[in-house]
Amino acid sequence: MASLRGWREGLVSARTTDSARDIPEATVARLPVYLRALTTLVDNGTATCSSEELAAAAGVNSAKLRKDLSYLGSYGTRGVGYDVDYLRYQIAREIGVTQDWPVVIVGIGNLGHALANFSGFRSRGFRVVALLDADPTRRGEVVAGIDVRDFADLDAIVREHGVAIGVIATPATAAQDVADRMVEAGISSILNFAPTVIAVPAGVDVRKVDLSIELQILAYHEQRKQAEATA
Amino acid sequence: MASLRGWREGLVSARTTDSARDIPEATVARLPVYLRALTTLVDNGTATCSSEELAAAAGVNSAKLRKDLSYLGSYGTRGVGYDVDYLRYQIAREIGVTQDWPVVIVGIGNLGHALANFSGFRSRGFRVVALLDADPTRRGEVVAGIDVRDFADLDAIVREHGVAIGVIATPATAAQDVADRMVEAGISSILNFAPTVIAVPAGVDVRKVDLSIELQILAYHEQRKQAEATA
DNA sequence: TAGATTGTTAATCGATTAACAATC
DNA sequence: TAGATTGTTAATCGATTAACAATC
Numbered sequence: 001m002a003s004l005r006g007w008r009e010g011l012v013s014a015r016t017t018d019s020a021r022d023i024p025e026a027t028v029a030r031l032p033v034y035l036r037a038l039t040t041l042v043d044n045g046t047a048t049c050s051s052e053e054l055a056a057a058a059g060v061n062s063a064k065l066r067k068d069l070s071y072l073g074s075y076g077t078r079g080v081g082y083d084v085d086y087l088r089y090q091i092a093r094e095i096g097v098t099q100d101w102p103v104v105i106v107g108i109g110n111l112g113h114a115l116a117n118f119s120g121f122r123s124r125g126f127r128v129v130a131l132l133d134a135d136p137t138r139r140g141e142v143v144a145g146i147d148v149r150d151f152a153d154l155d156a157i158v159r160e161h162g163v164a165i166g167v168i169a170t171p172a173t174a175a176q177d178v179a180d181r182m183v184e185a186g187i188s189s190i191l192n193f194a195p196t197v198i199a200v201p202a203g204v205d206v207r208k209v210d211l212s213i214e215l216q217i218l219a220y221h222e223q224r225k226q227a228e229a230t231a
Numbered sequence: 232m233a234s235l236r237g238w239r240e241g242l243v244s245a246r247t248t249d250s251a252r253d254i255p256e257a258t259v260a261r262l263p264v265y266l267r268a269l270t271t272l273v274d275n276g277t278a279t280c281s282s283e284e285l286a287a288a289a290g291v292n293s294a295k296l297r298k299d300l301s302y303l304g305s306y307g308t309r310g311v312g313y314d315v316d317y318l319r320y321q322i323a324r325e326i327g328v329t330q331d332w333p334v335v336i337v338g339i340g341n342l343g344h345a346l347a348n349f350s351g352f353r354s355r356g357f358r359v360v361a362l363l364d365a366d367p368t369r370r371g372e373v374v375a376g377i378d379v380r381d382f383a384d385l386d387a388i389v390r391e392h393g394v395a396i397g398v399i400a401t402p403a404t405a406a407q408d409v410a411d412r413m414v415e416a417g418i419s420s421i422l423n424f425a426p427t428v429i430a431v432p433a434g435v436d437v438r439k440v441d442l443s444i445e446l447q448i449l450a451y452h453e454q455r456k457q458a459e460a461t462a
Numbered sequence: 463t464a465g466a467t468t469g470t471t472a473a474t475c476g477a478t479t480a481a482c483a484a485t486c
Numbered sequence: 487t488a489g490a491t492t493g494t495t496a497a498t499c500g501a502t503t504a505a506c507a508a509t510c
Contacts, residue, residue, distance in 0.1 A: 061502090063505090
């Protein structure tokens with residue numbers, strides 16, 4: 001029922017209907033934020049909310065929220081607002097997290113540990129099916145209840161679990177090689193925590209999370225604020 | 232010399248000249264990427280590079296790179312390219328990482344550990360001056376050579392080191408409270424790893440790093456790719 | 463019906479890109 | 487001078503926002 005095959009069919013039929021069309025990238029990036037805000041509202045027992053309330057919870061303005069939601073369809077009621085649970089389901093379906101996505105994490109250093117232990121994975125549509133490390137001395141270690149396995153097992157694991165998403169948590173020097181192997185194994189979406197740009201063929205998506213880049217952006221603005229203050 | 236006062240003066244004089252003007256936000260976000268690419272080139276012993284080469288190393292197209300650099304000034308030579316080391320310094324100065332920024336990290340769980348141990352901090356213009364945790368049982372622990380201290384010491388630490396940037400690595404439930412206390416203590420730039428939206432007064436910058444949001448964005452595109460493939 | 467709130471329009475704003483004149 | 491490459495222009499594209507007609 002909740003098989004890979006199951007949601008693939010679901011998705012195809014969704015695309016046959018009117019819902020899954022060209023959603024702007026900026027909107028796609030905000031859908032998970034709305035989803036989280038809606039989950040919080042559900043947990044608080046809120047049944048209905050206005051675009052104004054949801055926008056406040058998500059940290060955007062309400063015009064943007066309504067515009068974003070309009071790309072998915074018409075899930076609100078004029079004069080009333082949105083049914084929180086219904087809208088949450090619709091967004092989850094649009095993103096594709098009504099079923100779990102199997103994920104592999106490569107590189108079990110400090111960051112890999114933190115990622116493996118991150119509880120938000122499970123609750124938000126992802127399931128870590130394997131932890132891989134090139135270092136043979138780590139073999140047999142168990143992190144967050146998951147065995148650390150040989151990086152060479154990647155192909156077998158991807159095939160066995162139908163893994164489409166890989167997380168790179170290795171040092172920068174290893175990242176390109178890991179990415180190449182992931183792509184060869186059939187992974188087509190990569191979340192890269194290594195502080196380096198990786199090259200992938202067309203059709204493979206890469207997103208990058210980079211701590212020092214985020215800090216540098218803050219530093220730039222901080223610098224200007226301080227210059228302002230002393231000017 | 233390398234004191235807080237020192238770089239503040241440097242910055243003010245930079246702003247008096249023509250370099251530090253209204254740089255578009257999208258450009259600011261890419262400057263650290265260029266900086267990293269230039270550092271790699273310097274390490275490889277490359278003295279000069281063209282916009283084409285640097286753009287390839289940074290993963291952008293060369294028109295965008297040249298446009299971005301044009302906001303900083305004219306640091307290239309037509310027909311020749313850029314002096315790698317000179318351009319690197321100019322970008323570092325523009326971002327504000329020619330001097331170190333003192334940083335505090337609050338929340339020493341798995342992620343806090345990983346952040347504290349992250350070597351890229353030091354080499355990229357940041358220095359972790361304190362690790363703070365609300366849990367008294369963690370007091371006295373030493374992580375990455377830094378003592379874990381009481382969250383109540385925040386004010387004193389901020390004052391002592393002139394901390395302007397804070398990192399939140401707590402659970403979501405604690406994040407707003409931590410942010411409030413940071414702002415009270417005088418911190419005006421926050422990097423938030425907690426999976427929640429935090430509210431801050433105007434003048435305070437917040438950037439957010441959110442693992443499950445990044446994964447959900449990948450899932451969305453992956454879902455569409457798979458639907459495409461089975462269509 | 464009157465009040466409330468959505469979904470959409472249209473104007474504005476900002477970012478990207480190709481092309482090329484300037485110039486080393 | 488001839489070839490190369492920057493810095494800038496102008497056109498295009500995409501995102502944001504305010505306003506409001508539609509409608510519950």
